[in-house]
Amino acid sequence: MTATAPSALIEAHHxxxxxxxKTVLSDISLSISAGQIITLIGPNGxxxxxxxxxxxxxxxxxxxxxxxxxxxxxxxxxxxxSLDQRMPLxxxxxxxxxxxxxxxxxxxxxxxxxxxxxxxxxxxxxxxxEWQRVLLVRALLMxxxxxxxxxxxxxxxxxGQMELYQLIPQLRDELGCGVLMxxxxxxxxxxxxxxxxxxxxxxCCSGHPDNVSVDxxxxxxxxxxxxxxxxxxxxxxxxxxxxHDHHPQQEDDA
Amino acid sequence: MMDIWWLMPLVAGVLLALIGGPLGSFVIWRRMAxxxxxxxxxxxxxITFGVLTDINLTLALIIGSVVLALLLxxxxxxxxxxxxxxxxxxxxxxxxxxxxxxSLAQGIRVDLMGYLFGDLxxxxxxxxxxxxxxxxxxxxxLIWQWRGLLAVTVSQELAEIEGHPVQRLNLLLILMLALIxxxxxxxxxxxxxxxxxxxxxxxxxxxxxxxxxxxxxxSIAGITSVLAGLWASFRWDTPAGPSIVVAATxxxxxxLVAKGVSARD
Numbered sequence: 001m002t003a004t005a006p007s008a009l010i011e012a013h014h015x016x017x018x019x020x021x022k023t024v025l026s027d028i029s030l031s032i033s034a035g036q037i038i039t040l041i042g043p044n045g046x047x048x049x050x051x052x053x054x055x056x057x058x059x060x061x062x063x064x065x066x067x068x069x070x071x072x073x074x075x076x077x078x079x080x081x082s083l084d085q086r087m088p089l090x091x092x093x094x095x096x097x098x099x100x101x102x103x104x105x106x107x108x109x110x111x112x113x114x115x116x117x118x119x120x121x122x123x124x125x126x127x128x129x130e131w132q133r134v135l136l137v138r139a140l141l142m143x144x145x146x147x148x149x150x151x152x153x154x155x156x157x158x159x160g161q162m163e164l165y166q167l168i169p170q171l172r173d174e175l176g177c178g179v180l181m182x183x184x185x186x187x188x189x190x191x192x193x194x195x196x197x198x199x200x201x202x203x204c205c206s207g208h209p210d211n212v213s214v215d216x217x218x219x220x221x222x223x224x225x226x227x228x229x230x231x232x233x234x235x236x237x238x239x240x241x242x243x244h245d246h247h248p249q250q251e252d253d254a
Numbered sequence: 255m256m257d258i259w260w261l262m263p264l265v266a267g268v269l270l271a272l273i274g275g276p277l278g279s280f281v282i283w284r285r286m287a288x289x290x291x292x293x294x295x296x297x298x299x300x301i302t303f304g305v306l307t308d309i310n311l312t313l314a315l316i317i318g319s320v321v322l323a324l325l326l327x328x329x330x331x332x333x334x335x336x337x338x339x340x341x342x343x344x345x346x347x348x349x350x351x352x353x354x355x356x357s358l359a360q361g362i363r364v365d366l367m368g369y370l371f372g373d374l375x376x377x378x379x380x381x382x383x384x385x386x387x388x389x390x391x392x393x394x395x396l397i398w399q400w401r402g403l404l405a406v407t408v409s410q411e412l413a414e415i416e417g418h419p420v421q422r423l424n425l426l427l428i429l430m431l432a433l434i435x436x437x438x439x440x441x442x443x444x445x446x447x448x449x450x451x452x453x454x455x456x457x458x459x460x461x462x463x464x465x466x467x468x469x470x471x472x473s474i475a476g477i478t479s480v481l482a483g484l485w486a487s488f489r490w491d492t493p494a495g496p497s498i499v500v501a502a503t504x505x506x507x508x509x510l511v512a513k514g515v516s517a518r519d
Contacts, residue, residue, distance in 0.1 A: 056415055076415045083408065087283045088462045097405040099416040122463065142416060 007033040009072055009146045009178045015054055015064035017047075024050050025061065026202040032146065037172060037179040037192055042199035048182045049079060051199065052150055055180065075144030077135045079151045079182070083123055091118045091126070091134055098141040109137045113167070128155030132164070140171070147171070149181045168192065260484070262382050263374045263441075267480035267498070269389045270438050271454070275473025276396050277434055278451035279458075279465065280427060283407050287452050289326065292345035293435045294447040296322035298352030298369065300436070305356065305364055312384050316436040322348070323432035327425065349444070372443030372495030374484070385437050392430045403427060404465055442495035453502040454479060460513040475505050 008031045017025040024047045032038055040048050053059040055066055056076060083089065095106045110116040115133050118126065126134065132152060139147060149168070153161040169192035172179050181193075197203055281290050300318015304311045326344065356364055368376065396403070405413040406423045414420045435447050442450045458471035483498030 058411060058414060074415055076412065078409075078411060081409055081412070084283060084285075086459065087408070087465055088459065088468055089408070090464055093464050094408065097401060097408055097413075099401075099405070099418060138412065 008067075009034055009069050010055060010180075011067045012051075012055055013065050013067070015051070015061045015066070017050060017054065017059075017061050023201050025054065028064070028199070028203055030197060030203070032178040032180055034145065034176055034178050035172065036194050037169065037181065038195045038197060039193040040180070040182045040197050040199055046200045048199055049150060052148060052180070052182060056148060069145070073142050073145045075139030075142040075147045075177075077132075077139045077147075077149045077152055079154065081135060085124055089123045091115075091121055091123055094123050094134065095138055095141060098138050101141040105141055106137070109140050112140075113137055129157060129160040132156055132160075136164075140175075144175065144177050147175070147177050147179045149179065151182050165191070260375075260488070262379060263377045263494070264480075264484060266377045266382050266385050267374060267441055267484060267494075268477050269385050270434070270441055271450070271476030271480045272473050273389045273392050273396075273434055274438065274451050274476050275454060275458075275471075276469040277392070277431055278476070279455040279469050279472050280403065280407060281431070281448075281451050282455050282459070283465075284427075286431070287448055288341045288345070290431060290435055290451055291448040292326065292341050292348075293319050293322055293432055294439060294444045295345045295352075296348040297436050297439055298444060299348050299355075301364065301369060302352045302355045302359070305359060312381065312437070312440075315439060316433060319432040319436040320429060323428045327428055368443070369439060370443050370445055371493055372439065372441050372446060374441045374494035374498075375487075377440055381437075381440055385440075388433050388437055392434060395426065395430060399423060399426060442498055446495050446499050449499045450476070450479075450502065453499065453506050457502070457506040457509040460509050475502065475509075479505060 011029075011031040013029050015025045015028040017023075028047075028051060030038070040051065042048050050059065054061050056074065057066065057068075083094075091110075092106060095101060095110075096103075106119075107116070110119055113133050113136065115130065115137070118130055118134065123131070123134070132155065136149075136152065139149075147168075152168070153164050156164060168179060168181070171177075172192075281287055297315050297319040299322075300315045301311060303318060304314025307314070322344075326341070353366070356366065365373065365376075367373075402413070402418045402423050403426070405416070405418050406420050410420055413423075435451075438447050438450055454475035455468060455472035457475045458468045462468035462471050479498050479502035482501035482504075484494060486492055486497045486501065487494040
């Protein structure tokens with residue numbers, strides 16, 4: 001794993017992080033190339049967000065290293081960004097804060113995501129789904145080579161989730177960027193995902209979600225589209241060190 | 255040149271209110287009200303230091319407030335946690351130490367009331383030169399770094415990833431605040447500095463739709479308060495500093511009424 005892949009945008013090597021006697025990250029290595037979509041899943045408190053922060057350089061690991069391509073442009077959509085009511089701010093005003101963002105770019109991305117009507121509104125008046133899209137525009141304004149999305153569909157209704165999951169691979173194709181995404185769901189990931197990494201402090205398991213069993217229950221739940229934008233991810237192992245349940249379907253059937 | 259005795263206080267007050275609009279807005283947005291208060295209280299130590307070493311008192315005031323700001327900078331980063339107790343201790347202990355030391359310094363008489371409550375009418379030409387220089391400097395820095403300062407205030411995380419120099423911008427803001435707090439002490443006094451910084455932007459908040467609008471309205475509210483306070487002070491012989499704060503508070507109350515009326519329409 002030490003050889004650096006020439007196409008890698010960002011690589012993490014043997015990351016370790018301890019917080020108050022609890023191992024948050026344990027010997028985690030991963031690499032993302034341009035055009036690749038990687039989804040991180042895992043139970044709450046498994047270190048997903050911490051891993052993202054370390055990869056972004058917002059937090060230092062105890063050991064291990066993160067190698068970014070020179071001048072790597074990262075677009076980051078945080079899991080939660082609550083704005084203080086004390087500052088009056090319109091959507092356009094918020095987006096203008098992105099470094100080097102031009103008015104034309106802001107207009108273009110707002111239209112691309114179909115939210116140009118939000119531009120003059122106050123950021124304090126948006127719904128959860130609208131705010132997520134605004135945050136995504138802010139990330140896209142960086143002309144990212146790597147798009148990092150921390151639970152992008154959190155607080156978004158089912159219809160909105162489907163749309164976002166269809167949008168992300170399109171954006172990947174348009175920008176030619178790599179995507180690192182955290183999913184809030186253990187068992188449903190975006191169908192366009194190239195690699196799923198299951199995290200529980202350490203990398204539990206990883207792989208291509210090619211065993212997409214088109215579960216009628218999921219299709220029904222998400223509108224029964226011909227091309228599902230989501231796919232169930234079945235874990236092919238039962239390591240005793242993974243404490244979460246990897247087999248929901250069996251439970252559901254029971 | 256005409257030597258109009260009220261010209262100096264007027265220029266000083268208006269300039270400080272002008273620059274206090276944007277700075278005070280940042281104080282509100284970043285929840286630094288107590289921080290500004292602490293800087294003002296700590297500045298009294300600067301005066302003590304100035305009296306004892308016989309350097310220019312305005313300069314001593316600025317040094318005291320800047321040094322304190324640098325010492326408190328690590329605190330501000332975690333100010334969303336409970337650092338209010340620590341700020342309270344620093345704030346009141348520096349004030350107390352300053353007062354005790356000043357009383358012990360024999361043969362030196364300092365107009366203590368002037369520093370506590372401000373003595374705008376005693377502002378002279380030298381003070382105005384300091385204030386003009388500071389207002390030009392801080393105003394230029396604010397315009398130059400506006401987008402970055404705003405980005406850091408909205409979200410440090412996003413700003414850092416987007417390549418804004420977060421630490422340097424935080425430092426810049428703190429230093430500008432320390433400078434203006436030190437100079438504003440002359441006008442409204444230690445005890446009322448943060449009132450002058452906070453009340454005009456608070457009045458502007460409910461009437462504005464963008465940070466820029468809030469800043470401009472805050473400056474206008476601040477200048478109006480200074481003019482009204484000074485006029486009241488001449489008219490009824492009330493202390494200038496408190497009169498300005500009373501005027502600002504009246505404007506704040508008016509803004510609430512205006513907001514209530516517009517919300518009903």
